Amino acid sequence: MNAFFDQVYFNNSVRSYVAVGTTILIVVLFKKYIAHYLALAIFKVLKIRWKNIDFPAFRSLAAKPLGLFIAVLITVTALDKLRLPSELEFSLYKVTFRDLLRMTGTFMIIFTFFQFVIKMIDFVMLMVQGIYMKDQAQQGTHQLIFFFKDLIKVLVALIGLLFILKYTFSYDIKGLLTGLSIVGAAVALALKESLENLIASFIIFFDRPFATGDAVKLNAVSGVVEKIGLRSTRIRSDDKSYITVPNKQMVDSVLDNQSSRVQRRAELKLEVSSSTSAGAIEKLLSGIREILGGEDILSSSAFVTGITANAILINCEYITGANARAYNIIRERNTLKILSLMEQLHIATAQSVSDIKIIRDEGEVPEPLRHDTGPR
Template sequence: MEEVLHQVILDNTVQSYLIVGVIIFFGFLFKRFIAHYVASFFAFLLKKRYKTLDPHTFKYLIAKPLGLFIAVLITVITLDRLNFPNLLDIKIYKISLKELLRMAASALIIITFFRFLIKSMDFVVLLIKERYMRSGDPGNHQLVFFFKDFIKVIIGVIGALLVLKYTFNYDIKGLVTGLSIVGAAIALALKESLENLIASFIIFFDKPFETGDAVKVNNFSGVVERIGLRSTRIRTDAKTYITVPNKQMVDSVLDNLSNRTQRRGDIRLEIGVDTAPAKVDELLAGIKTILTNPEIQNYNLYLTEITANALIVAGDYYTEPKDITKFNLIKQSINLEILLLMENLEIAASGKSTSVTIVKPAD
């Protein structure tokens, strides 16, 4: 038996083949369990930082690509312990079979590792999205999904460059330089699009407004229905649908009407200049009584000016940030009560009256 184990076949003993075969067999057999326990270990570490982490989802997304990488790594490292047979040292299109196998092994290790990284991004995005949902910022999932795809592309490009370098021994410095020049040219050609893209990041991070907010920008007012990577869509008060580039949304003076703490109503009365001071005092007292409406939180009211043509009573009042329709109904009610008060006090609004007198000439 010992002679059989030490028998040399293709520059390696039978014992070496058996050891390598057993290691590879158990590597593939237990890759799922190895990946499961490695994933469980990482899930345990992440659970301390993220309390809402679902270990089962983490293992489901991570274990399979991690197991494949571990199996490939074990296979390559184990096969490397064998001597390459001189009998198989042949060339295929000027490349030796040994070199081809080395290239294939390097490519497999790099590809499976970066596949594991790309799959890990899905779980990271899931974790970030859940965090946004819990914090009450569901609109930010658009940015999360964009970054997921963007980072996946970056990981894929890095993996491809490493395959070129370590598999084909390609000098990637020149390629990176060329890609930089091409990237600069593309960035110059797409200057406005990139400005809008950067502006979208500012909107997502700075949050001057969110989906569903009522805003006023560039003489337009309406409700934000969608925030994209290039533009923002607004349903205007006229029920039209406008598209505003994100750069303008960032650079323009934007009034977020949804963030108001109160709604303001104004009062301005111009009454006759010959109105008696006692009547003016009664008018002010009556308006203040009207403004004690439970819907009104606070108010200001004064006789602000005395001119040659009128006495000017001005003020303002504030309500909760109600719907505009309800607020207009409150304004209407207050205005009607003020008109009724002026009628009861026999106070007329100022205005020039024109009278025509016909004088009959004397005979």
């Protein structure tokens, strides 16, 4: 039996052929199970750091490319143990068949490895996207996650291409990297504004000064953010027009995120007729303070701030923690209650007056007349 296995065909013994063939057969038949248990081992390591990892999703994305990489790696390693027959020692366009086999094996190993890395990136981004989608305060951020995923995958693919050029074709990539850096600098100068807006979108993504659905005010623009893009932010203005603002301006300018406001202040200024008695004013102030002492009011004040020739000035202020819609309802309700209180106390608002002089014929004394221009 040993004599049979020791027989040599094409520079290799039967024993070598059997060992290599058995190894490749085992890997092909059990590739699925090998990939499953390797993926499970990687999953347990990742589970130590991230508790919310979903194993079925991880297995569906990582198991197949991982199994392919392991199969290619073991197959190429096993075939490398065989000696090349003398019949195959020939050159093809100055490239020997031996070098061609080496290049093919190296290419397959690098290609399948980076394919596995790209699938792992898909899984990581899927997990990050799930975290952001669960958080209602961070809705709309996932559109930048898609960009990050594609950008990282392109960078990984470029690195894989450089590895293939370096280790498969023995190409000196130093000159290529130098040329790429020069081209990159030229492109960066040509696309300066676009790159500034792109970097600003990253700042918005990480710093989160606002999110989709927030009501914002920026210089002369105010409205609701509908979309945060890579170059610009789209705002639906109060006039229902669609405004596009560059991301750089959204980051560099003073922005008021009105949706993040925790308190809102309301002010009501009254001008009461100067003929109103002090007792009626005191009753009015007491009633206003009672109206502004509701449960939805955090703090309030009502004071007489001045007296003019025809009016007594009263300033009312109050702060509420309600949202924008409830704030408008509260302000309207309090204003109507104060008006109703003034009607009950028979207190009128001040009327605007002006003096009119009528010039008569010589010898007659001008008589000043008071003309009421305000509403009755």
